[in-house]
Amino acid sequence: MKAGRLPVFFPLSPDGVRVAAMQPFQMPADARQLRRQRQGMVYVAFDLxxxxxxxxxxxxKGRAPELAAILLLIGLLGWLLHRYVASPLGRLAQAADTLRSGQLDVAVPEQGPQEIARLAGNFNAMTRAVREAQANLATSEERLSITLQSIGDALLATDTDERVTLMNPVAEALCGWTQAEAMGHPVSEVFVIRNALTGEPAEIPVGRVIREGRVVGLANHTILLARNGPNYHIADSAAPIRNAQGELQGVVLVFRDVSEEYALREALADSELHFRTLANSGQALVWTAGLDKGCDYFNEPWLAFTGRTLEQELGQGWAEGVHPDDLPSCIEIYHAAFDRRESFSLEYRLRHASGEYRWIMDQGSPRFGSQGQFQGYVGHCMDVTDAKRAEAEIERLAYHDALTSLPNRLLFRDRLSQAxxxxxxxxxxxxVMFVDLDQFKRINDVHGHAVGDAVLGEVARRLEYYLREGDTVARLGGDEFVILLPDLAASLEDAGALAMTVAEKIRGALENPVAIDGQEYVSTASIGITVFPKDSETVDDLMREADTAMYRAKERGRNALAYFEPTMQEAVVERYALDRELREAVRERSFELHLQSQVNADGKVIGAEALVRWRHPQRGLVMxxxxxxxxxxSGLIVPLGEWVLREACQLIARLDAEGRGLRIAVNVSPRQFHQADFVQRVKDILATTGADPGYLTLEITENLLVEHASEAVARMTELAxxxxxxxxxDFGTG
Incomplete structure (x- = not known):
């Protein structure tokens, strides 16, 4: 203990009846000491x-009544506390225990002090709330159970250890496990999946969801292997299950049977592959367009044709390859048909990969869905360049001369009709001018058709050179050309003068020799001219007038011009009538054979020449x-010459039979002599008439020998x- 000014008290027994006190003090110091070092203490003990x-x-004795009153008061207070506090609180505690045991239909009397009554009321309200919550929970659980039982998709839940905690009936049916069987099993045992293409095990997404904490879907082409045997193509996704605090509690796996959809998708893919194979295997350029009129597909032949990529062609990109001259009408026709949803067909030029523009025939049709809804257009194109060229060539051949490429008779008549x-x-x-080459047949016969064709080609070029752009020169055939000069003047006289000027230039140009392979050939022209319009003449009238004028030019000595005059028409009519009557005379054999004696220098008859005369019913004897x-x-000279030869041979045979043998000379025309069967016909006539060949002389023209020397010599040798x-x-002019 420490010393102090006051005494220190402390108990000496546990009950405090015996106590003690100590008081320290300083004793006086000796003279020899520097300070006081002597101390003392007083100790006193008490027994109380x-x-x-x-x-x-x-x-x-003095407080007994008060103590009794206090005890009574304490007892009363205890009773009150028990009755109004402890007892209600006990009932609350008992009710709480009952509630905790799961019995929710418990209640306590709302009696006692205000606070206790309020507490009881709150307790009763709490139990009612708990009952309502439980009822709502039961309803919710029932609804959830019904939902899980009724949902069309399969649902499987796991905990964070990837063990099954829940399965709905669809999941049970697909997996082949009941929920009771699957509970607690690893999900990998219940949910067994494979890759449909490789057959290898597929990753179950539950593990990834647990690791990554996010939704994960299955890969395509996944098959679920049910425990009871069937396999199903499925599609699924796995999502994390979290509590209110966001803590991961497990994984829910939702999947469904897509076997039918997979089969349909495969069928659709096969159908699309089939379509693309068909679209790409032919020569047609195929395209499709959507509702926005933009193209959304081109097949491989199209891309190969244009040399562009699919991305470049999509939308309106294909139009970049259309020829600028064709693009406006092409787009107009396409859009008009699209708006009316009608089929269309058009031709345009599309740039080929080589850079050449080629003609395309594009045929498009609207396409509709399975429900009849308009979906756009589908079209196919064909390269018709070769067909167009063939068509142009056919048209050219139909309306143009194959040798000179000039218009032919048909096209000329059409243009003359329009003019x-x-x-x-x-x-x-x-x-209108009719141009006929003079002595052209001699060039053909002597030098061959190749040279003749070359001369005709040069003549055509010279004729075109002297004409205007709107004029027409045509080849009618052989060495005949015809020229149309429209819109020359306001009067026939001026038009005739201008036509004569042009004709004179042409005649002069054709006088110049034509050089072919270093050799020159000359073929002048006779030109007949007529003008129009006059009265009511037709195309045939004008052609006949120009032809008549041309023959008048030939009568004037060839290499000449002749203007058609009305008097020429009379000669034309006369000539036509004579031609008709001559044909009838040949058919009716209205000819007579006359003999003209041949004598020697002494005047002795040594033979005769056969001369033909035409006994005309109106004209009399025609020379x-x-x-x-x-x-x-007209070609009638062939049957007429054969008649003369037959009559002469019959006369030779008759005279010879009478003993008056006479040599008779018969003229043979070049046209008759060049008949392929001429020699055989002579043999047949000699055989049928019985004439002695020694009495027969065939007279031929000098030109025949010159122009066809080898052929003439061969035939003459055979007949000789x-x-x-x-x-x-000269034939028949005696």
Whole structure:
């Protein structure tokens, strides 16, 4: 203990009856000491047992009534506390225990002090709330159970250890496990999946969800292997299950059977592959367009044709390859058909990968869905360039001369018809010229058709050179050309003068020799001219007038011009009538054979020349000079010459039989001599008539020998072997 100014008290017994006190003090110091070092202490002990008893007795005797009252009051207070506090609180505690045991239909009386009654009321309200919550929870759980039982998709839940905690009936059916069987099993045992393409095990997404904490879907082509045997194509996704605090509690796996959809998708893929194979295997350029009129597909032949990528062609990109001259009409037709949802067909030029523009025939049709809804257009194109060229060539051949590429008779007549109508309508005059080459047949016969064709080609170029852009020169055939000069002047006289000027230039140009392979050939031209419009003449009238004028030019000595005059028409009519009557005469054999004696220097008759005469019913006896040229032109000279030869042979045979043998000379025309079966016909006539070949002389023209020397010599040699003789003369002009 520490010393202090006051005494220190401390108990000497546990009950505090015996106590003690100590008081330290300083003792006086010696003279030899520097300071006081002597200390003392007073110790006093007390026994208070008797005093306590005395005090207790005093208190009990003096405070007994008060103590009794206090005890009574304490007892009353305890009873009140038990009745109004402890007992209600006990009932609350008992009710709480009952509630905790799961019995929710418990209640306590709301009695006692206000606070206790309020507490009881709150307790009862709490139990009602708990009952309502439980009822709501039961309803919710029932609804959830019904939902899980009714949902069309399969549902499987796991905990964070990837063990099954829940399965709905669809999941049970697909997996082949009941929920009771699957509970607690690893999900990898219940949910067994494979890759449909490789057959290898597929990753179950539950593990990834647990590791990554996010939704994960299955890969395509996944098959679920049910425990009871069937396999199903499935599609699924796995999502994390979290509590209110966001803590991961497990994984829910939702999946469904897509076997039918997979089969349909496979069928659709096969169908699309089939379509693409068909679209890409042919030569057609195939395209499709959507509702926005933009193209959304081009097949491989299209891309190969254009040399562009699919991305470049999509939308309106394909239009970049259309020829600028064709693009406006192409787009207009396409959009108009699209708006009306009608099929269309059009032709345009599309740029090929080589850079060449080629003609395309594009045929498009609207396409509709399975429900009839309009979905756009589908079209296919064909390269018709070669067909267009063939068509142009066919048209050219139909309307143009194959040798010279000039218009032919058909096209010329069409243009002349248009020019004649325009002349009547516009009161402007034009002209028609008929050009016939002089002695062209000699070039063909002597130098061959190749040279003749080359001469005709050069003539065509010279004719075109002297004409205007709107004029037409056509080749009618052989060495005949015809020229149309429309819109020359306002009067026929001026038009005729201009036509004569042009004709003179052409005649002069054709006088110049034509050089072919270093050799020159000359073929002049006779040109007949007529003008239009006059009265009501037709195309045939104009052609006939120009032809008549051309023959008049030839009569004037060739290499000349002749203008058609009305008097020429009379000669044309006469010539036509004579031609018709001559044909009838050949058919009816209205000819007579006359003999003209041949004598020697002594005047002795040594033979005769056969001369033909035409006994006309109105004209009388017609001399050869009037009908032989016409027979030559019309080809009637062949049957007429054969008749003369047969009559002469019959006469030879008859005279020989009478003993008056006479050599008779018969003229043979070049056209008759060049018949392929001429030699055989002579043999047949000799055989049928019985004439002696030694009495027969065939007279041929000098030109025949010159122009067809080798052929003539071969035939003459063959006939001479029979005993015939040959002489040179002009046919039938005796």
């Amino acid at each position: 047992a008797r005093e306590r008893e005395t005090a207790r007795e005093f208190v009990l 004649l109508a325009a002349a009547h309508r516009n009161r402007r005059c034009g002209a 050869p000079a009037s009908f032989i040229p016409l027979a030559e032109e 072997a029979l005993g015939l003789r040959f002489a040179i003369d």
